[in-house]
Amino acid sequence: MVPWSGLHGASGGSDVAGIRTVATKRDSAFVLNGQKIYISGVLEAERWGGGHLTLAKTDPGAGHRGISMFYVPTSTKGIEVSKIENMGRMGISTGIMRYANVEISQNNLVGQLNKGFYYAMDGFNHARVLVAGACIGAAEAILETGIEYIKQREVFSTKLKDYEAISFEAAELRTRLEMAKLLNYKAA
Known part of the structure; x- marks a missing residue:
């Protein structure tokens, strides 16, 4: 190692x-x-x-x-x-x-001899979509974990989800994630 x-x-x-x-x-x-x-x-x-x-x-x-x-x-x-x-x-x-x-x-x-660069570049085009999909999946899992937390966690006798600053931020993150997902679908 x-x-x-x-x-x-x-x-x-x-x-x-x-x-x-x-x-x-x-x-x-x-x-x-x-x-x-x-x-x-x-x-x-x-x-x-x-x-x-x-x-x-x-x-x-x-x-x-x-x-x-x-x-x-x-x-x-x-x-x-x-x-x-x-x-x-x-x-x-x-x-x-x-x-x-x-x-x-x-x-x-x-x-063919001396065509490897072109083969690699073509492969990268396909791989980028797959890597983006994996990152979007990870982001979804993280966001879902966070949403579950704010639904359950209470501060000053109020669930975190009921604070606008927190719920609006979660909604914004969900929107950005959906945009990324749709853009990746289009790329695929």
Whole structure:
């Protein structure tokens, strides 16, 4: 497990074109070198087998037009997996995958060479709707918990729900949540 302080020098974020992992063509294979950070399910993939998709620069001078997508079996020699200790999302691990001369078949190229950036962007469009839906569901659960509390809690012999400042705020939050839900439906 990697504590937050042990991540110095690692990069992460949504700048897909700024990745540093490189895949070099060698005969009928590609050799991966680099690392991926904040990857979901690293321990599960290592434990249960299977693999994962990754992006790597196959033409580093071409910017986002030189990135390809690969399927990488997690058990491939040269892959090191470590977990990041973080808060939240405890149902699945988050971690780092390091590639040190990881050789994969050219058959593991997903789609066309140098089109990985475009595949990832298309995937993000779908994922954003799903993530928004999960956040809306969490917000609904929190709001319902709060509403139940203000219906039951009494202060100065009066239920909190009977104070306009509190009930109006709850109504405003419900309205904003419904707007977010409808916008997400439209996006879907």
